[in-house]
Amino acid sequence: MSAMAEQSLDVTSVMNALGSRAKSAAQILSTATTEQKNLALTAAADALIAAATEILAANVKDVEAGRAKGMTAAFVDRLTLDTSRVEAIAQGLRDIADLDDPVGVVIATIDRPNGLKIERVRTPLGVIGVIFESRPNVTADAGALCLKSGNAVILRGGSDSYHSSNAIHAALQAGLKKADLPVDAIQLVPTTDRAAVGELLKGLQGSVDVIVPRGGKSLVARVQDEARVPVFSHLEGICHIYVDESADLEMAEKIVVNAKMRRTGICGAAETLLIAENIAEKAVPALCNALHAKGCEIRGDDEVQRLFAGATPATNDDWTTEYLDAIISVKIVPDVHAAIQHVQAHSSGHTECIIADDANAVAAFFAQVDSAIVMHNASTQFADGGEFGMGAEIGIATGKMHARGPVGVEQLTSFKYLVHGTGQTRP
């Protein structure tokens, strides 16, 4: 047997053992009380603060290795921890402890004529695999969200944050011990071998119920392509804003600038601006000037270039590009129906917005645009679990199965039916 085959075999058995332990832990977690889970979370927060020195020392190793490998400044910044970032991670754990426990909540009741009383109650999903890039804080966020929702989790962080993630993981396990919960409830893949990701995506012999990737497009694409279990994810957020002829232009300007420029690197940032042709003469210069003044590059169709001299030509690719940068594509459309058609043809199903006063235009847009989030007169940057009042989110899903939109603790649950009888038999 070649060295490589031996190595893979080893990764397979290590990962399958992880899956098996996660499944056992999930069974215990599924009946853990809210108090136990919250104690584990707050004790983990305490342990994080107490171990701050060790965590920062581990982080220095990762940061130095990253610098030596020539990582970009932005990469190193996301990787770097300091005392205030460790405190923020601990606070994140306490915030998740403060959320309502979704498990056991009765979400529907059915009273049948034969006296059967049927309840639909939330249950954990089971075992969640989270695959993320080199952001140490995700270790704590993702671990805590899965724990709060009664799920066991297998975390696989980027190899460049390996030491930091391990140090944070130790604090999470200290919290679990304090609460008498199995430490296998939150496991971190103990190898940076990329084959481990492949094993996780295969589901570890039926142990893994769902995979959540957190990271850039290439990570999500690999996960969506290879996973043999369900995935909660979005590949990209090509978010559209349509400014209708009935729009309040002043409001449109405020919203468009915020949706594009508040933070350009998040998935809810606007990427394409559609403008109704009846108002183009006035709206195109106004909106493009406002964006341009904030440092945004404008890529427009012919008419946009005519109305705004600073615009460069948009190519076909621009209508399907998630810039994640200070760039926007701008197009003139005849009306709301043409806007809807453009969105249907080019959207990634994440978030779209209409700015309008005309109730009919809004109703058409709301009914026909089939994205996870459809907005009226609000910035697309509100596409976020926290802004939706769900507390922390593990990500945003654009699939139509199970979870759609922000994925918070509630979306990390399933349900079962409890049927209360008094001796009924079926005729």
Next chain:
Amino acid sequence: MSAMAEQSLDVTSVMNALGSRAKSAAQILSTATTEQKNLALTAAADALIAAATEILAANVKDVEAGRAKGMTAAFVDRLTLDTSRVEAIAQGLRDIADLDDPVGVVIATIDRPNGLKIERVRTPLGVIGVIFESRPNVTADAGALCLKSGNAVILRGGSDSYHSSNAIHAALQAGLKKADLPVDAIQLVPTTDRAAVGELLKGLQGSVDVIVPRGGKSLVARVQDEARVPVFSHLEGICHIYVDESADLEMAEKIVVNAKMRRTGICGAAETLLIAENIAEKAVPALCNALHAKGCEIRGDDEVQRLFAGATPATNDDWTTEYLDAIISVKIVPDVHAAIQHVQAHSSGHTECIIADDANAVAAFFAQVDSAIVMHNASTQFADGGEFGMGAEIGIATGKMHARGPVGVEQLTSFKYLVHGTGQTRP
């Protein structure tokens, strides 16, 4: 190119074209009104009755071919239509028209401090692929459930019911035309080539959102194994009944006999009976005699064989066998906790029941048994969408993603968020 390769190529392009048309139809269906959908259903019912002669003639072809192939009497019976069966199919369509429309229903509202009003509303899933065996009525049932929930459907029926399914399908399309809905909303795969199933399971280039298999274990296993899109299904229903020491024995007898013997061939039929050892001396003879009197074969562990002379020895396989027949496996367990352990180890996740008066035993069973349906003091044969008040069901799902338990029109929907703003930007 070989004839076979040409043929496969042809099936691929035929199927992909079907998928593409279904996707276009789904977009129109997603905004169809309740009245339109109901008109299509009632008009289809009228068309079925009007075409009864043609449908019965088509059915005769299938039945004769089935007999010539030496199909079993049970198979031929399921395949055979007569006037009253056609009327029952038409009535099924009218019943589905009478159900509440799930699409557009607001299932949650969130009012944010910044004035954003967020609604979560039900939307159709998109395109559903239904693969079923030679039961002509499923053509109408499945087509109607998908239509009512605003989904386009691609139906692939068993080749032995090909002519019957086509005749029924013509009536469904007549209904769609009457309601000005696209006939591609309900398509029937126009070939009996088995390669078509493989294409459908691959998702037709992203056109298919979910697959629902309706049929026996080998069909479901193939679908679960090959599908590259989500599947709503259950492989089998190894349903358990646990009779606690606190049970009312008279009630237990009624329920156990009903759960096993009312209809032995349905997925909600009980397959394993667990009896608490404290009551075994009395309960084993009582329950086994009652079952035996109804013609049920008893396969028991050593103690059961001692207490009931008519029992044959149960092997290990018996604890994981779905008999779908007048056979039951019976085992003595120390208490409710041992019963839960046995269920956790052997259940198929479908339906389990506890018969008990002790509230603590019931609470433990309800909390720890993680099956789609968990019952107390009621027959497992109630595991059915109609009995749950959901109206017709397209099947029962044992997965934990999206749909679990009976899959009715509500479970055939997704949701999206509608955000109502008044000019909000994110700070």
